[in-house]
Amino acid sequence: MKKEVYYSEYLKLESILQAQELESVKNQHPAHDEMLFIVTHQTLELWMKQIHFEIDSILQEFAKPYLPDATLSVIHHRLQRIVEIQKLMTSHFTVLETMTPLDFLDFRDDLIPASGFQSLQFKQLECKLGIYQRHQSSTKAYSQQSLHKEDQSRIDENTMTLFQGVQTWLERNPFLESKEYQFESSYKNALDLMFEKEKTLIQNHPFLDDEQRKKETVNVELMKDKFKDLFESENGDATQGKLSRKALLSALFINLYRDYPMIHTPFQVLRSLIELDQMHVAWKHKHLSMVRKMIGLKMGTGGSSGQKYLSESIEASSIFSDLVSLPSYLVSRQNIPVLPESISKQLGFRWV
Amino acid sequence: MKKEVYYSEYLKLESILQAQELESVKNQHPAHDEMLFIVTHQTLELWMKQIHFEIDSILQEFAKPYLPDATLSVIHHRLQRIVEIQKLMTSHFTVLETMTPLDFLDFRDDLIPASGFQSLQFKQLECKLGIYQRHQSSTKAYSQQSLHKEDQSRIDENTMTLFQGVQTWLERNPFLESKEYQFESSYKNALDLMFEKEKTLIQNHPFLDDEQRKKETVNVELMKDKFKDLFESENGDATQGKLSRKALLSALFINLYRDYPMIHTPFQVLRSLIELDQMHVAWKHKHLSMVRKMIGLKMGTGGSSGQKYLSESIEASSIFSDLVSLPSYLVSRQNIPVLPESISKQLGFRWV
Amino acid sequence: MKKEVYYSEYLKLESILQAQELESVKNQHPAHDEMLFIVTHQTLELWMKQIHFEIDSILQEFAKPYLPDATLSVIHHRLQRIVEIQKLMTSHFTVLETMTPLDFLDFRDDLIPASGFQSLQFKQLECKLGIYQRHQSSTKAYSQQSLHKEDQSRIDENTMTLFQGVQTWLERNPFLESKEYQFESSYKNALDLMFEKEKTLIQNHPFLDDEQRKKETVNVELMKDKFKDLFESENGDATQGKLSRKALLSALFINLYRDYPMIHTPFQVLRSLIELDQMHVAWKHKHLSMVRKMIGLKMGTGGSSGQKYLSESIEASSIFSDLVSLPSYLVSRQNIPVLPESISKQLGFRWV
């Protein structure tokens, strides 16, 4: 017969609540705040495990050839959960910051050479999101750096990433092209109108002098060029965080026609991905600002000028920068091309 | 030679990250959300361990015969840390609530008869704060309820509580009485004036009819009576959450004369205690509201009508209700009795 | 020609930023914290205006005979916005609480007899949500209380409420009944099975003694009875916050079959309504706890024992208590009755 479930056994509290061994105690000069340091990192690692668990389940669905709406809805739900976890993780710093720099110095030397750079789960996570892929040459080293041998082998930079999963799903959009209809050309026209309108705005803007007018006009031309690239580069480039042309067109389509029932959930998924992206960057910002407060310019316990690395890597940490920049290419509602009935009908419910 | 510290070994991640064993998996119908359920409870337990750690260190200081300002300042700092942890714990529900009632039903039956009522650390915590003491007869049962034998013996209702520590510290205030000065009688006069002023306000209030006037006047008399009790009951009553007369007078003194350097830290300590108190109540409220959303009127997995108990116990969960009610007895600044110089001088810095 | 838009004119900052006139200044004893008091209340009033604006737009849609999915989606979006505003409003207290009770006493008497009970927008809001309707006899007085004549006439308790709008929309659900299918009877069977299962759980629960077993069994019977009421009372009772039988069945249907594309948005709307409801209650809780901290047992500036009223009215402030209690009546996924194909097909997209 099955054993009765008991709270503390179910949660394995015995091992969890006894996993706090202070180095400062071992080294015989107990530092009170080391306990907080350990508990904060342990809870953060637990939450990272949960994020891995959710992303794995999402990747599994993205890998399938077909995504029914109910499943997409579950994916959206899980992405939202990840975002909530990210927010929670970010608020951990508020607690950790009740430790002052002097308090930290009480045990900082005891930790050397351990460091947050050795968090396997964090490296695996950035890998799974698709961040490392982006600069494969330069980050190979980083993703391995500071890790013990057996941990190094646990980072597999060749598995499917969230970036790839999303791209593949977007590319499957069947509504971009039909005999009678081409989303691409139809939207290009709308966009050309928008660019013209922007130029007129600039010409008539009362605060701009001639130089600024020129600068802003050049800016519009740059946007046009950038948009062209969207159409001309076929395959995207995961190593640059660049989605394929078809995936981007699909994302644009979803942004514009989100009011159709069938586009509703895809639009929510895109919104969640952007939130997840921004929360990841925000987390790293907040982390850096805490490290700065804590050690100033000193060397990190792991032996590198942690701050410098952190600060440089943050900018490269946006996963879906292409999605984030889409608003540049939105035309206002009244200028969105009307879909042909053959397509608009398919995007609705069977019931009327 | 000392072994090199390695992040994952330091944090004992191996045992922590493998401590998630889903009952639904054991019972061969995997429920995705059980992982979130486990991780949330594990992190909450880790944070409770941290709160215990901080409170233990605080109680140790309160137990000493003398508290230098530097130590009091550390106590304040740690109380603030606890408050931040409580806020963090409360936001855990936002994450847990991404699990819908239907999701929970997928594994609810697997957990029976385990339940949150079996959290030893939570029971120990309420005990240490001084909450159980308050209704010793009725809660004896509760503090033991649902626990395995060996856990029952781990709850010691006779150790020093935060309530007692604070009371003892407050009672030590040496400035309440001297040959020439009696805080009590001096403040009583100020207060009598305030009560008279309140009555005048009521008499002249344009919105009150005769009945309301009578009611509000009775209310003032009640406040007066309540305040009298403060002065007349000598020893307080821990089982009622009632501080001793001297401790309360001391708290009042601190509230009024907080601007003196020497009273600065004590005042901050009192503020933190009230925050801690209110966050504890808020946590239980939030917990109840989550349980309601999750199971409605169904029986809790632990076998009791959880909601009913929770809802009843929340009101009794305020630890420092006496401190919380002090604002009723504050007179406005211009009416605070001036301290005799013999005392006010002592409350300042040596340096001028 | 149209005048150029200028930031400060557009926002009418001149009048807004000069609308802070301190009574304590008029009465010639300036109290620093009165400025914070005024600004906090002014921003709260601005946010209430925004909530009114959103709810009005929602009510307008609910009043129409037909709600296309795109509109429902907009409603969901606006409800979520209201929830975010409610959260923001709740955090205003954190700022206001940087004012201590002594600080408040510096100008409290200057405000008499003004008080928060005179907030017309708040009374109109509770009216619009459907809260006053609920106890029409007793609250008539309250909704008018403390207001000047011209303001009293601005509260119209007869306009459509959010409660009514939601009920009417829910009742329109066309999928509850067809020739071959009756949701009500089909679900009743599933539910009876659940109740039987609950009883078995209780019988076998290892922690329950005979008395508890009896109590919990009675509890199940009560749930059964309550559920019966759902089916037997036809019209609901707005004055009791009770939805009509058909509306509740519809809400249950939506909770169970939310994975169908067509039910997706309705389910999200229900979730948002519950959030809005709980945030409203949470706001009042937080408000009460702040008032307690600030004045203790003293009379409110408006002349009534504010706390007592507040505390009593909070419990009655849940608008959609029927929706909140629905989880009691959810069966687990594997026990949800399968929909006949004639219906399930209609709930999907046209495209496959």
Place this chain on the structure above:
Amino acid sequence: MKKEVYYSEYLKLESILQAQELESVKNQHPAHDEMLFIVTHQTLELWMKQIHFEIDSILQEFAKPYLPDATLSVIHHRLQRIVEIQKLMTSHFTVLETMTPLDFLDFRDDLIPASGFQSLQFKQLECKLGIYQRHQSSTKAYSQQSLHKEDQSRIDENTMTLFQGVQTWLERNPFLESKEYQFESSYKNALDLMFEKEKTLIQNHPFLDDEQRKKETVNVELMKDKFKDLFESENGDATQGKLSRKALLSALFINLYRDYPMIHTPFQVLRSLIELDQMHVAWKHKHLSMVRKMIGLKMGTGGSSGQKYLSESIEASSIFSDLVSLPSYLVSRQNIPVLPESISKQLGFRWV
């Protein structure tokens, strides 16, 4: 006789609640979300007014020749209030972001050429904090940019700034030097020891190869040089955000000896200043990230490539970067030089 105070008159709600005039309505194509846009900006402006009010009161105290502890304590309290307001202001974006880019496009063109760059209060605030002073040549233009003539004259870059107030206060520290004691030389020795210890850590760090070792050693030398600058530049440079030598030494002293009663409040003031500083930067980050989401690369309504300016100015927005970088120069507790009794005694209370 004084007129009775009435809530809506007291708060001037009539003018405040009627100050929302939608341009899209004037231009006859009502855009629902413009109301949210207006209300958000109006509440933000109200909160800025409150911050001005608090800072003005703080500057007034800093301008006085002597700051008693009670006043310093009030300053600390008001700084904390500002920080809470900043946090609240930052959460306004969460509400504003419920407006999607398409929603914004519905009325974006109506606003041209108005823009947030025209917020007089914001420019005055950055001026008052001491940010513009820093790059006087380059920002002169900016602080005036986009403003109407009469507003331009309202920005006075010559008034006392918070930066100056803090510096003057810090410089007044009387404990840095006496006949028998020199904080500067005493601390320099402690620091040299620390730098040596850092070098040893680097030499023995197991993860560093020779190149990294060299790099990190150079880093220590850089810190030493930087610290020397602290001692050698006498007057600081407000235009570079650089505190004077004496002010910085004083801040260091406060960080090290904060446990002495008399240093307690000064230390809390420094902590609040850093928080205020970081929240200001965080606010601008969050603002930028919202603008990015909303308009992508398009021109801001005010006619400039808003994003570029914003992004560049954020880095220069730290007011107290010198204070923020102090942790680099903290030695651990056991290495802090012991104060001579003549000084340590003065830092305590009169009472023992």
